[in-house]
Amino acid sequence: MDILAKPQNDDDPVFRVALRQSEIRYRRLFEAAHDGVLILDCVSRKITDANPFMSQLLGYRHEELLGKELWEIGLLKDEQASQAAFRELQNNGHVRYEDLPLESKSGEKREVEVVANRYDEDGTQVVQCNVRDITERKKIEDALRSSEERFRTLFELGPSAVYACDARGVIRDFNQRATELWGRTPARGDDSERFCGSMKMFRPDGSFMPHDQCPMAEVVSGELAEVNDEEVVVERPDGSRVTAVVNIRPLKNEHGEVTGAINCAYDITERKQVEEHQRFLMGELAHRGGNLLAVIQSIVSRSLAGTKPLAEERNTLIRRLQALARSQSALMSKGFQGAPLAEIVRLEFEAFTDRVTAKGPDVMLNSRAAQTFALLLHELATNATKYGALSLPDKGEVDIHWSIDGEAEEARFKFQWQERDGPPVVVPARKGFGSLLLDRLASQDFGAQPTIAFAPGGLSYSIDASLPTMTAGSERTNLLRSTDYART
Structure with missing residues (x-):
C-alpha cells in the first residue's frame, strides 16, 4: 500500500498499520546498513541518532554519540570546520567529502567518504550524514598506484625496448628504449601507428616485411599464441638498420579474448x-x-x-x-x-x-x-x-x-x-x-x-x-x- 498516494486520516487503522510497517522497514535498513548513518539537528548541529555501524566504526556506544557534534567524534577537524559544513548545507542542501581522515575512540586511523543532506521532518530541519568507510579501498588504490609506479619505473629503466598494442594493433604505450630502437617517437593511440613504431621492417634474410605481417600482428590477430626470440630487422628514418630479438605475449580479458599484446625487444646488432x-x-x-x-x-x-x-x-x-x-x-x-x-x-x-x-x-x-x-x-x-x-x-x-x-x-x-x-x-x-x-x-x-x-x-x-x-x-x-x- 502506498501511504503517500493520497491524504490519510491519522485515526485510520489501515494507515497506522502501513505507517508502522514503513517505519519498521526504515529502521531495519538503518540498523543493518554497512555504512554509518548519523542524524543531526540542523540548528544545534548535535547528533540525535546513529546506527550500529557508526558505533562499530568509531568505537563509541550509541549513547556516547548522542548529543555530540561531528568534530567531537573526529569526523571534522574542529568546531570551525563543523560550522562551515553546516553553512554549506544551509545554502546548498547537501555537502560531500570525498576523502576525510577519521580517528576512532581508540586512536585507529580510518579514511571515510561523507555525504550529508538536509531535509524537512515534520517542519523541522534535520541533517542525515552517510559515512562510508573507504580505508580498505584506499589501501588497494595506494597499492595499485605503488605497483603501477614500480611497473612504470621498470618499464622506463629496463634495458629492453617495450611497447604495447591494443586489439587493433594500435600502439598505446612504449618506453624510451623503444624510441631509440625505432629512431623515432610515434604518436600514442594514432590509428596509423600499428604493430610497430619503426619506419620499415625486414626479415633476417633481407626480404621486406609489411607491418601487418610482423610478429606483433600475428599475435594480436591470434594467428600465433606468442613469439619467442624471433629476429627482425628494423630500419630507422635515417636509413640505418638494426637487428632485434622480439618476445611477444598477448593480453587477454576474463573471457580469454585477446585485448592486445606486449612486445619486449632488444638490440643485437652489435652481437x-x-x-x-x-x-x-x-x-x-x-x-x-x-x-x-x-x-x-x-x-x-x-x-x-x-x-x-x-x-x-x-x-x-x-x-x-x-x-x-x-x-x-x-x-x-x-x-x-x-x-x-x-x-x-x-x-x-x-x-x-x-x-x-x-x-x-x-x-x-x-x-x-x-x-x-x-x-x-x-x-x-x-x-x-x-x-x-x-x-x-x-x-x-x-x-x-x-x-x-x-x-x-x-x-x-x-x-x-x-x-x-x-x-x-x-x-x-x-x-x-x-x-x-x-x-x-x-x-x-x-x-x-x-x-x-x-x-x-x-x-x-x-x-x-x-x-x-x-x-x-x-x-x-x-x-x-x-x-x-x-x-x-
Whole structure:
C-alpha cells in the first residue's frame, strides 16, 4: 500500500498499520546498513541518532554519540570546520567529502567518504550524514598506484625496448628504449601507428616485411599464441638498420579474448657484428694458416739452398722467420685487417733506436703488403748490420722516410731507405734470397719496380707505388704465396 498516494486520516487503522510497517522497514535498513548513518539537528548541529555501524566504526556506544557534534567524534577537524559544513548545507542542501581522515575512540586511523543532506521532518530541519568507510579501498588504490609506479619505473629503466598494442594493433604505450630502437617517437593511440613504431621492417634474410605481417600482428590477430626470440630487422628514418630479438605475449580479458599484446625487444646488432667478425676471423685464420705454412716452406727452402755453412744459414733462417712473426703480430693487433707501417718499422729496429731515424705519415698497409714490407725491412736491416751503415760499432746511421703524394685513386706511396757513414759500399757479386725479396717480390706485391743504388756514400732503396694497392681496405687481401719465392 502506498501511504503517500493520497491524504490519510491519522485515526485510520489501515494507515497506522502501513505507517508502522514503513517505519519498521526504515529502521531495519538503518540498523543493518554497512555504512554509518548519523542524524543531526540542523540548528544545534548535535547528533540525535546513529546506527550500529557508526558505533562499530568509531568505537563509541550509541549513547556516547548522542548529543555530540561531528568534530567531537573526529569526523571534522574542529568546531570551525563543523560550522562551515553546516553553512554549506544551509545554502546548498547537501555537502560531500570525498576523502576525510577519521580517528576512532581508540586512536585507529580510518579514511571515510561523507555525504550529508538536509531535509524537512515534520517542519523541522534535520541533517542525515552517510559515512562510508573507504580505508580498505584506499589501501588497494595506494597499492595499485605503488605497483603501477614500480611497473612504470621498470618499464622506463629496463634495458629492453617495450611497447604495447591494443586489439587493433594500435600502439598505446612504449618506453624510451623503444624510441631509440625505432629512431623515432610515434604518436600514442594514432590509428596509423600499428604493430610497430619503426619506419620499415625486414626479415633476417633481407626480404621486406609489411607491418601487418610482423610478429606483433600475428599475435594480436591470434594467428600465433606468442613469439619467442624471433629476429627482425628494423630500419630507422635515417636509413640505418638494426637487428632485434622480439618476445611477444598477448593480453587477454576474463573471457580469454585477446585485448592486445606486449612486445619486449632488444638490440643485437652489435652481437651480430661480433659474430660476423668472428666468422671472418675464423675464415681468415684458416686462409692465413695454409698460406703462412707455404710461405715458411719457401723461406726455409731458399734460405738453406746456398753454399754457406749450415750454422750461418740457420741463423739467417731464424731471423727471417722472426721478421715474419713480427708482421703477424702487427696484423693480429688490428684484427688481421692490416698493420701500421710505423709499427712494422718500430718492431724491426727496436735495438737500433739511436742510429735509425724513421719518419712518415700514418699508413695502414693491407695484410699482404704488411707481410712483404716486414720481410723487406728485415733484409735491409740484415744487410746494413752485416755489411752496411749499422755494421760499425760506433758510427753509421740509417734514415727511413715515407710519404704520400696525391689523393684518392691517384695517390702514390713513396718509401726511401738511405744509409750513411758506413763502410765503403761493395756491389754484391751474386744475388741471393735477400736480393730476390728486395727486387722481384716488392715489384709483384707493390706493382712498382723498386730502385736499389749501391752509391759510395751508402746504399739506398726506394719504392714509388700506388697507395690504394698497398693500404688496407674492406676486402680481404691474399697473403704471400709460395710461388712468389719460386726460382727464376
